[in-house]
Amino acid sequence: MISRAFQVLVAVAALVVPGLLAGCATAPATGRTFFTGGMSPEDEARLGLQEHEKIVPQFGGVYENAALSAYISSIGNLLVQTSEIPNQQFTFTVLDSPIVNAFALPGGYVYVTRGLLALADSEAEVAGVLAHEIGHVAARHSAERYGQTMAANLAGVGLGVLLGNKAATDTFTAISSVALRSFSREQEYESDVLGVRYLTRAGFDANAMAGFLSKLLADSRLEAELAGQPGRADDFNIMQTHPRTADRVQRAIAEAGVVTVKDPIVGRDIYLGKIDGMLYGDNPDQGLIRGRQFVHPALRFAFTVPEGFRLANSSQSVIARGPEGAGFLFDQARESGGGSMTSYLTQVWAKGVPVQNVEAITINGMPAATGEVSVNGRSGPRDLRAVAIRYDDQTIYRMVFVTPAKLTDSLSRPFRETTYSFRKLSAAEAAAVKPWRLVLHKVRRGETAGTLAERMPFPDHRLERFQVLNGLEDNSPLPAGRTVKLIVE
Numbered sequence: 001m002i003s004r005a006f007q008v009l010v011a012v013a014a015l016v017v018p019g020l021l022a023g024c025a026t027a028p029a030t031g032r033t034f035f036t037g038g039m040s041p042e043d044e045a046r047l048g049l050q051e052h053e054k055i056v057p058q059f060g061g062v063y064e065n066a067a068l069s070a071y072i073s074s075i076g077n078l079l080v081q082t083s084e085i086p087n088q089q090f091t092f093t094v095l096d097s098p099i100v101n102a103f104a105l106p107g108g109y110v111y112v113t114r115g116l117l118a119l120a121d122s123e124a125e126v127a128g129v130l131a132h133e134i135g136h137v138a139a140r141h142s143a144e145r146y147g148q149t150m151a152a153n154l155a156g157v158g159l160g161v162l163l164g165n166k167a168a169t170d171t172f173t174a175i176s177s178v179a180l181r182s183f184s185r186e187q188e189y190e191s192d193v194l195g196v197r198y199l200t201r202a203g204f205d206a207n208a209m210a211g212f213l214s215k216l217l218a219d220s221r222l223e224a225e226l227a228g229q230p231g232r233a234d235d236f237n238i239m240q241t242h243p244r245t246a247d248r249v250q251r252a253i254a255e256a257g258v259v260t261v262k263d264p265i266v267g268r269d270i271y272l273g274k275i276d277g278m279l280y281g282d283n284p285d286q287g288l289i290r291g292r293q294f295v296h297p298a299l300r301f302a303f304t305v306p307e308g309f310r311l312a313n314s315s316q317s318v319i320a321r322g323p324e325g326a327g328f329l330f331d332q333a334r335e336s337g338g339g340s341m342t343s344y345l346t347q348v349w350a351k352g353v354p355v356q357n358v359e360a361i362t363i364n365g366m367p368a369a370t371g372e373v374s375v376n377g378r379s380g381p382r383d384l385r386a387v388a389i390r391y392d393d394q395t396i397y398r399m400v401f402v403t404p405a406k407l408t409d410s411l412s413r414p415f416r417e418t419t420y421s422f423r424k425l426s427a428a429e430a431a432a433v434k435p436w437r438l439v440l441h442k443v444r445r446g447e448t449a450g451t452l453a454e455r456m457p458f459p460d461h462r463l464e465r466f467q468v469l470n471g472l473e474d475n476s477p478l479p480a481g482r483t484v485k486l487i488v489e
């Protein structure tokens with residue numbers, strides 16, 4: 001979990017407009033000249049590796065499944081062979097993240113999350129995703145984007161200096177790179193045209209790309225609904241990093257002018273066989289989200305966020321987004337015991353930040369401290385409440401609640417409840433927490449989407465989740481013998 005979250009929030013709340021960097025390059029796939037931050041292909045390879053090492057832990061690390069990794073790489077490398085850059089070394093990585101996403105870094109680093117793989121139904125659908133990402137690399141969009149990320153990081157440097165705290169700079173840099181920037185619609189279109197070429201040359205049906213996109217859109221809509229924000233896609237998902245519409249993908253297929261592939265590869269059974277038993281949702285080693293509760297069986301604690309807040313977990317921190325820009329951030333600091341928690345809060349964690357109304361409190365037997373600070377953010381005044389809790393001799397857990405000033409009063413009680421919900425888990429409680437897995441199921445006569453959905457462990461929207469997971473449009477009868485995906489505990 002990211003240390004010094006407090007300064008980061010101050011920094012993010014006050015974020016200024018990124019500066020600009022110079023430099024142009026020409027992409028092999030498009031012949032187009034664009035802004036790259038002055039990177040040669042060698043620079044790209046080096047920076048790609050550097051970002052790779054940062055980004056992998058931020059997305060839960062590599063998903064440890066050698067057979068699945070080798071399979072994804074083999075599909076990816078087959079597609080690379082058909083591209084304008086067949087000799088470029090590519091690295092395909094399956095990330096241990098439940099978020100549905102795929103992205104590429106300069107130097108041929110391509111990522112898919114296991115969240116995305118769970119949603120796919122065939123080799124052709126995954127090939128469509130990989131081909132699109134390879135298109136971004138071939139057109140050097142990620143180099144272009146990296147130029148922009150560096151610009152954003154420079155803004156972070158300015159703020160760090162402003163706060164007199166280098167730590168804030170480092171952490172902000174980490175956050176900027178994890179908050180992957182979205183590509184432009186033109187870049188998305190270009191990658192689709194390129195991706196369609198690679199797909200068909202490799203023997204897949206180009207329409208698999210459009211088909212999977214509609215599943216991704218359905219998932220995105222469901223996620224937005226689950227977040228209590230229907231009509232607004234999740235900030236972390238693939239629609240944010242790759243803004244696309246079904247219409248534009250269809251147009252890209254037409255523009256690519258490819259011939260129809262006879263007997264295209266679909267590879268449904270082989271693909272499903274590879275993801276059977278895959279972890280679904282959070283990895284318990286990183287803590288699990290169960291509705292509004294966050295449970296960490298490995299680190300042995302739990303807490304509950306207020307109603308209307310939606311939790312998201314990363315390897316560095318846990319965040320929850322609430323109404324109208326309200327937010328919550330939770331992380332861990334390794335800090336050995338000794339001093340009081342109030343002095344930790346004011347002298348260590350929020351050093352140099354004017355924290356008000358500092359108070360020593362006790363949370364379920366654990367010494368803690370809390371205080372407030374007001375900042376003027378880009379989107380208006382924000383109140384921050386910080387809570388630091390001494391868990392054991394080596395460990396402090398920290399919460400930061402952020403509210404637009406007008407919501408501070410109404411959220412103060414729910415935030416208090418969240419603060420005091422933090423508790424240790426017993427060994428038995430920790431052992432009882434089980435992760436979810438994706439398993440295959442052959443439909444038997446009489447079973448429907450409705451009856452199968454009821455077996456899944458989700459607290460709500462079971463039918464919708466089953467339909468999205470299986471790419472089903474409605475509750476029409478499932479043919480007996482068809483293989484479907486189920487989530488089980």
Ligand SMILES: [Zn+2]
Pocket residue numbers: 132136183187188191241242243
């Ligand atoms: Zn894209």
